[in-house]
Amino acid sequence: MPDVRSLEDFLARARVDPAVFDLRPDYRALLVAVDDITPAALDARSEALVRRAGDVARELLDSRPVEQLPHVAAWREAYRAFGAKPQRTRNSLEALMSRAAGGLPRVNAITDIYNAISVIHQVPLGGEDRDRYTGAPRLVRSHADEPFDTVAEGRDVTEHPAAGEVVWCDDAGVTCRRWNWRQARRTLLHEDTSKALFILDALDPMTTLALEAAAEDLLHHLGPGVVASQRLLAAP
Template sequence: METPVPHDPDTFLAACTIEPAVSELRPDYRAALLVVEGLDPASDAGSERAEVMLVEAEQHARGLLADSPVEELAHIAAWREAYRAFGAKPQRTRNSLEALTRRVDDGLPRINPLTDIYNAVSVRHQVPIGGEDLDAYVGAARLVRATGDEPFATVVSGEPAVEHPAPGEVVWCDDDGVTCRRWNWRQGPRTALSTGTTRAFFILDALGPMSDDALTAAVDELASALGSLGEQVTVSRRVLAAGVTR
């Protein structure tokens, strides 16, 4: 196993890629990528803002669910279709947005300001978001269709374990293995955010029902809110799309 090394944000983001096979599966897919530096793990400064955002997200989602079942919400339905396209069963493995939206009746989880903020943005803007520790990455992030040989370090029944994705499964990975299975279903502990994270990497996953303007609005709110988590917070961003970089 290689030792993670510090990443320059611009260099890291420039090296992130979407494999053509993924773009062929969903030509409408876009990934908004953010690197956030200067986070203060000891600060509780963002707690009040995170709580307000969670309450607003819960209220927004409850309004959506009053008019439609969760599986018929436009972006969630699109992700269920995308899962079926690579062989996953969305009723058994729910994308992260659907999993969070289904929790709003009982209240979204309260974990820590960093996680709470991106969960709130995910539900409020109806977009799957993954948050990870940049300093745990080995090389750049790549979205690929798996061969089935890639290692996914995880925990099973409280014990470390290594799993492998199904051939053709869409996964995020770095040079050391899979970081998130089934596009946006389950992240691995190796790159997970922690109470010691000072540099975070976020992925916002958009399909056709979500416009570029709506994706930008989600990115802008996430970047603004994360700015409350340290006096020296800086945000770098990039959008990847099928055959297009911007």
Template structure:
């Protein structure tokens, strides 16, 4: 498949954050990275090395402290509470991963492993989705309650509807990620056939712009090492 750098840059320009989200967290920034020409597949030596390094980094950074005491994760817990979520039950994604670092992060597939490693090493929520399954632009909004969210329940396909006011990522077809960065839908999840993907790195005030940039650079480096010849584009999206 020929990489279409102009196409992914054009798509990046359509990503938006709704003013209602800005009212909730004016300090929020999203670093959106799009990659094309990726080589999907099971976990490999590159993803394993990155995960092991992330596990070691997490142990050193936490030094026995609880993940939720980290300033950036504490800010995310506060944000979840602000739109009605209970972080003890539905944790910000980076906190959920950091809680597993001591005993070992999950090994899923090479693309998921890479972004999980960056999330843990840089202590920020980070999700990846299949761009070919998107319909229209990505936008961060507060749900109306009408948007469908495709998921699984009891091993079967199911459709849920978010409570009004929940912060969600969505496209023209429905919700792509619930509770800002808690759970992705099944429609756009990465698979062993994914060659074009979008990655969203979430930052609040305690994580500085330089740290956000460093996390994005680490993600791109991992993707390019795993998929030589891939092309990437990125953009920092802020509230209007």
């Protein structure tokens, strides 16, 4: 039986390095650990939510280009602060918004739900399989020696971030590069995932209340049977 105390223990060990807050003191990460997900029960719910996200994206983009959306623009500034070029490596919210008006990609029900929530609430949001974690999540500036498993030209490869790049890691290596740009293959959600970690990233002008509302909406769509715990990481 899922135990909320084990989720709380996992989240209690998560951290954001002070060097990241030095870049953006307004940064907040809301971590949501979830157990007892039933992927087979999510299909109809995810399809309706993806359609709603497409409607939201079309309405938002009707009056301005994606790079002028307030939270997208804030993340572009954050990327520049550690040397990334936002035109080449879009933050996850911008990448989704660039595709959402024409239809979000379908991956699996859990991923489709969190992608839709990302668009609807205008927040970068990543989901990972917690069973594939080694140790606790931490957000750091890279030393350039951490392994990152990905695919290049159809082949499995191991890459390394640039020095100073902002990356999410566990004890086995990088789980997401460039703050919220690209996830490692190792911890990707899959069709049988029952234990997940979701990371919601906020910068001003997004408020903490809006961040928490996005997490609440996510949990609602994952279903009433899930067990969850949350932790907000913010600058002291």
